[in-house]
Amino acid sequence: MSKHVLLIEDEPNIIEAVSFLLSRDGYKVSTHSNGHDALEVIEAKQPDLLILDVMLPGRSGFDILADLRGRETGEGIPVLMLTARGQTKDREMAQRIGATRFMTKPFSNAEIIETLNEMSLA
Amino acid sequence: MSAQDEKPTETSLQARVFLERRSYRQRRLIDAARILPVVGIVLWFVPLVWPSAEENGEISTSSASTYIFTIWIGLIVVGALVAWRMAPADESPTKPSGPMDESAFETRRRDRTG
Amino acid sequence: MNVLIVVSLGYVLALFTVAFMAERAARSGRIKWLRAPVVYTLSLSIYCTGWTFYGAVGFAVRSGLEFITIYLGPSLVMLGWWWTVRKLVRIGRTQRITSLADLISSRFGKSNLLAVGLTLLAVTGTTPYIALQLQSVTQSYAVFAEASQDGFNQTSQTTTALWVAIGLALFTILFGTRKLDVNERHDGVVMAIAVEAVVKLIALMAVGIFVVWGLSGGIGPMLEKIDASEIGTWNVSGGRWAGLTFLSAAAFICLPRMFHVMVVENDDERHLRMASWAFPAYLMLMSLFVLPIAVTGLDLLPKGSNPDMFVLTVPLSQGQNGLAMLSFLGGLSSATSMVIVASIALSTMVSNHIVMPIWLSFTGAGASMSGDVRYIVLLSRRLSIAAVVMLAYFYFVLSGGGSALAAIGLVSFVGVAQALPVMIGGIFWRGATRIGALSGLSIGFVIWIYALFLPSLGVGVVVSEAMMASGPFGLTWLAPHALFGVKGMDPILHCLLWSMLLNSFAFVVVSLCSFPAPLERLQGAQFVNVFDHARSAKEWSSGAAQSEDLMVMAQRILGAREAQSLFGLEAARQGAQGLLPEPTPEFLGVLERELSGSVGAATAHAMVGQIVGGASVSVDDLLAVADESAQMMEYSSKLEAQSTEQRRTAEKLRQVNEKLTQLSVQKDGFLSQISHELRTPMTSIRSFSEILRDSQDMADIDKARYAGIIHSETLRLTRLLDDLLDLSVLEAGRVSLNLSHKVLENVIEGAISSAGLSDENPLLIRRTPAREDILLHTDVDRLAQVFINVISNAQKYCDADPRQLTIKAFQSKGLATVDFIDNGSKIDPDMRDVIFEKFSRVGETKAGGAGLGLAICREIMTRLGGDIVYLPGQDGTAFRVQFPIICEGQAA
Known part of the structure; x- marks a missing residue:
């Protein structure tokens, strides 16, 4: 049974690339591109895995994650955070608020697939 | 302050008696000078109680003016006398313990209480 | 007629000679006879002006014996010299007082505000009075002219007045401002008015003797004639009798000219002793024949003739032309001496308290110009004299003379009497304060102006009839002649009562409630206790008193501990017991230096001098201050x-x-x-x-x-x-500008099309192309880059619906201005400075750019010699781009 991945990211080209990679590897992918209503989308779609960008229009990825971890339904979802800012304090922040994995852009295709596989097995 | 008056000086007894008599005379002259205008006011304000012609008064202008001018002349004469008698005192104002001292004290006393 | 002119001119010439001789005698040191007590006494006679000389008879015809109150008040003041006048003279001498305004301002801490107020009061009160003198001269002249059947109309009356005014101003300037004297004494002027005093007394008595013995046959028949006349019975209201006596007494010491001759020109305090009885005697003689002349005039002259001119018309009607001429000279003397002294007194005030302070503050520069000051003071005196006399002349011409002017005599008295409470309070009561004095004077002045002066100009001139009847705005209790509902009173008495009452009340109450400044308290003590220091300057006790006063002053200025240790050290050095040293010259020098650190040398010198010398603040000292x-x-x-x-x-x-x-x-x-x-x-x-x-x-x-x-x-x-x-x-300034010509409209056009406006979320652009018709010479590509950036910013960030961007262009003074105003939300004030910095973006929102756009715009505009700024106060976000139409080409 294929895992359901929700990708929340605002850059269309990146959405296209990641969707392509994941569907090719057997994941079921849905996407969303802003921060305002991200939480509602997550609640509605109940994904198995979540990929969350930090810099989103409307609301930052950190805020969304922190909120998600506070909710009963969102407690157990494994989350991969993506950032383009490449600062260690972003990584620490992500760990502290409960991201499962953290990845800095740009990443290699193999790297992201591998990470997701590990997360879905855990 | 009154101690000042009795302060013994090196002058002879005779001189002291003379000075004190003179100083007494001067003080009374100053009293007269002070009281003169008061007398003038009182006498010249007597016409205030005279009935006017509108109140059927019968006082003639000639007697009224005679009254006023008589007082006037009286005041002038007394004033001249006082001024004339006062003269010797002022003529020697540098005298260390002249009779004017006391008047100065009196002025001061009056001013401080007033 | 010609005889009259010749006699007048001759008389005036004689006066000039007298004044000139006196000045010369004074300069050569033969001062003694010039300053005899009798001269002082006679100089006081300027109280009897032309108005009194002629007017007393008219007054007597109208109101009987009431006229005499005008002489009783001053007599009482002089007979009571020991109380007030002596003190005023002493203060005037020790404090070098130059005028009434100076006295009061000095007493209340040298307040110039008070001085200015009093000067205004004096000018307001005195100018009409001077006009009255001009009128009396011209009227008497007219009487003569009529008698000699000459044509003498109104025009030539004003001409006479003008000549009299010019002559008087000339005389006053010549002898009143010959030199700048610290003591403000004018020997020539004083001698001239003393001579005039004799002339007017002789003139009036000659006419009197003529009517009593020449026309009526002696004293007895004269008295009978008086009793038989229409003023033969005592008919004076008690209120007016007491009120006018008080008023004349108050005016006697408050009139600027009286204060001048009595206090300022006083050379020796002992002269007062003679004046105390001799001046009342002079007044008595002046009034002795008033009733006889009045009654004779009523008897001999046709009904309706002007009683104010009886002194002239009675002798004329009897063919006594020589006597009439003498009487004319007497009137002329009275008028001229008053005008001369009054204008000197007023000019001193105006010059010292108004002109000089203004001049000093305008020229500003300060210390280095004391040399010029003397000349300036003299000049301002001269101009003030001319101004005062001319002011009076114009008042005379404008008021048209007549009875309106005649009524001004007592009105003026009430005005100057407003200074009485403050003056008396100032010299007898240490608790009187500046604020109190200001309050009292202001209230008195206002009531006088409102309730007496303005109505006296005639109903309908300033104060309307309706206002007289029912007060302003229908407030009946404020009707000028019936304040607080007190109706039917004689206007003079009514105003005198209310102004004096409220003036004194305000003065006392405000003084009690306020606190005087140090200088005020020092001056207060100096004035009230003026007899203390001077009398026994050499005595030990007064030495101690001086030291004590010095210490009180020093404590106020230096602080208690410093002052005490300074005095203590000096006392120890002198070997004296206690804290109070002898005021030796050395110690005074030390003290003065100490004080000057705090208040300035001149002030310190003046303050120490006042206590120790009991005197001597000279003009120089004051200028230095x-x-x-x-x-x-x-x-x-x-x-x-x-x-x-x-x-x-x-x-x-x-x-x-x-x-x-x-x-x-x-x-x-x-x-x-x-x-x-x-x-x-x-x-x-x-x-x-x-x-x-x-x-x-x-x-x-x-x-x-x-x-x-x-x-x-x-x-x-x-x-x-x-x-x-x-x-x-x-930023490094290494860009080179590519200057070319292009019309602004085309630059904007190009920028809009390059900004890439999308159709899905349209931005409506509103422009006025006609206003964009400006031919530019600049780097048009760079300019377009700026416009593109601003327009695409609006495209990205404008959040209104529907969205629109207004572009307004205009030019002025070689600058072109283009405003871009959208209808979205505004940028927060705290962000407005930051948006032009590199890498900044409004908010965290993503809009494609890296936040460099506006930073680049600003750099470009700087290179083009212009600027781009956020334009606050618009409906939405707005930017103003401003740049020179012709770029100066800053290309490197």
Whole structure:
């Protein structure tokens, strides 16, 4: 049974690339591109895995994650955070608020697939 | 302050008696000078109680003016006398313990209480 | 007629000679006979003016014996010299008082405000009175002219008045401002008015003797004639009798001219002793024949003839032309002496308290010009005299003479009497304060103006009939002649009562409630206790008193402990017991130096001098004080300017600091921002290039698509790098401008089409192309770059619906201005400075740019010699781009 991945990211080209990679590897992918209503989308779609960008229009990825971890339904979802800012304090922040994995852009295709596989097995 | 008056000086007894008599005379002259205008006011304000012609008064202008001018002349004469008698005192104002001292004290006393 | 002119001119010439001789005698030191007590006494006779000379008879015809109150008041004042006049004279001498205004301002801490107020009061009260003198001269002249059947109309009356005015001004300037004397004494003038006093007394008595013995046959028949006349019975209201006596007494010491001759011109206090009885005698003689002349005039002259001129018309009607001539000279004397002294007194006040302070404050510079001051003072005196006399002349012409003017005599008395409470309070009561004096005087002055002076100009002139009847705004209790509902009183008495009552009340109550300044208290003690120091200056007790006073003053200025230790040290040095040393010259020098550190040397000298010498603040001292205060004011205003400057600098520093703090936050934010901007396209590029590399079985169409994405993302990277480069070049100033001609309209047009406005979310652009018809000579491509940036910002950020952008262009003074105003939300005030900085973006929202646009715009505009700023106060976000139409070409 294929895992359901929700990708929340605002850059269309990146959405296209990641969707392509994941569907090719057997994941079921849905996407969303802003921060305002991200939480509602997550609640509605109940994904198995979540990929969350930090810099989103409307609301930052950190805020969304922190909120998600506070909710009963969102407690157990494994989350991969993506950032383009490449600062260690972003990584620490992500760990502290409960991201499962953290990845800095740009990443290699193999790297992201591998990470997701590990997360879905855990 | 009154101690000042009795302060013994090196002058002879005779001189002291003379000075004190003179100083007494001067003080009374100053009293007269002070009281003169008061007398003038009182006498010249007597016409205030005279009935006017509108109140059927019968006082003639000639007697009224005679009254006023008589007082006037009286005041002038007394004033001249006082001024004339006062003269010797002022003529020697540098005298260390002249009779004017006391008047100065009196002025001061009056001013401080007033 | 010609005889009259010749006699008048001859008389005036004689006066000039007398004044001239007196001045010369004074200069050669033969002062003694000039300043005899009898001269002083006679100089006081300027109380009897032309108005009294002629008018007393008219007064008697109208009101009987009531006229005599005008003489009783001054007689009482002089008979009571020991109470008040003696003290005034002593104060005037020890304090070098130059005028009534000076006396009162001195007493209340040298307040110039008070001096100015009193000067105004004096000028208001005296000018009509001088006009009255001009009238009496012209009227008497007219009487003569009529008698000699000459044509003498109104025009020539004003001409006479003008000549009289000019002559008097000339005489006064000549002898009144010959030199600037510290004591303000004028020997020539005093001698001349003494001669005039004799002339007017002789003239009036001659006419009197003529009517009593020449016409009526002696004293007895005269008295009978008086009793038989229409004023033969006592008919004086008690209120007016007492009120007018009081009024004349008050005016006698408050009239500027009386104060001048009595106090300022006084040479020796002992002269008062003679004046105390001789002046009442003079007044008695002046009034002795008033009733007989009045009654004879009523008897002999036709009904309706002017009683004010009986002194002239009675002798004329009897063919006694010589006597009439003498009487005319008497009237002329009375009028001229009054005008001369009054204008000297007024000019002293006007010059010392109004002109000089203004001049000093205008020229400002201060200490270095004491040499010029004397000349300036004299000049301002002369101009003031001319001004006062001419003012009176115009008053005479405008009022048209007549009875309106005649009524002004008593009105003027009530006006100057307003100074009485403050003056008496000032010299007898140490508790009187400046604020109290100001309050009392102001209230008195206002009531006088309102309730007496303005109505006296005639109903309907200033005060309307309705207002007289029912008060202003229908407030009946404020009707000028019936204040607080007291109706039916004689206007003079009514105003006298209320003004004096409220004036004194305000003066006393406010004084009790306020606290005097140190200088005020010092002056108060000096004035009230004027007899203390001077009488026994050499005595030990007074030495102690002096030391004590010095200590009191020193404590106020230096502080208690410093003063006490200073005095204690000196006492120990002198070997004296206790804290009080002898005021030796050495010690006074030390003390003065100590004090001058706090209050300035001139003031310190004046203060010490006042206590020790009981005297001597000279004009020079006062000028030095003025200079010093001017310097202090200058210094303090400089300080003030400095501290304002400092405040401004501090404010600027604070703003810069705030901006720096914000910038450093911004900088951190930018580093991650630039990282994000670079990494984002690189992510796509890396991902798709790996996909292309790893997938062999991919459709061509997909391959092409992914390669396209990679291509566009590379372009995006290139653009970002270009921007960064552009900015750094601009910032370094290494850009070269490519100047060319283009019309602004076309530049905007091009910018709009390059901004790439999308159709899905349209931005409506509103313009007025006609106003954009400005031919520019500048780097039009760079300018277009700025416009594109601003327009695309509006495109990105404007959040209204429907969205619109207004572009307004205009030019002025060689500058073109283009405003871009959208209808979206505004930028927060605290962000308005930051948006022009590099890498800043409004908010965290993503809008494609890296936050370099506006920074680049600002750099470009600076290069073009213009600027781009946020334009506050508009409906939405607005930017103003401003630049020279002709760029000066700053190309490097």
